[in-house]
Amino acid sequence: MKLTIPSQVQLGCRTFRIRISEKILKEVNCKGQLIDKEELIRLSRRSPASMFESLVHEIMHSIFYMCALDENPGIDESKIIPMSIFFAQAIMSLGVEPVFDEIPEEEK
Ligand SMILES: [Zn+2]
Numbered sequence: 291m292k293l294t295i296p297s298q299v300q301l302g303c304r305t306f307r308i309r310i311s312e313k314i315l316k317e318v319n320c321k322g323q324l325i326d327k328e329e330l331i332r333l334s335r336r337s338p339a340s341m342f343e344s345l346v347h348e349i350m351h352s353i354f355y356m357c358a359l360d361e362n363p364g365i366d367e368s369k370i371i372p373m374s375i376f377f378a379q380a381i382m383s384l385g386v387e388p389v390f391d392e393i394p395e396e397e398k
Pocket of ligand 1: 370
């Protein structure tokens with residue numbers, strides 16, 4: 291079933307914007323990025339499966355931080371990389387087909 295990914299996600303009591311940010315991510319050589327202070331998740335445009343994995347990855351960073359499993363958002367890659375790959379794969383194996391058509395470009 292197709293799942294249109296909305297332009298924001300609720301993480302605890304906070305609402306994070308989800309935006310396409312090709313230029314900035316190219317500069318830092320990343321596929322995705324969590325900017326905790328700005329409540330922003332940046333994604334680059336790739337296949338839906340790859341974008342979904344990046345979205346889950348950035349959400350995991352926030353969850354680790356909120357659950358005090360990580361001192362800073364964006365540090366603990368060794369656990370988050372495999373966890374997000376397995377979790378995204380499991381969700382898609384349930385028949386979820388993520389669609390990113392409604393994610394806007396990041397505002398300047
Ligand atoms: Zn990461």
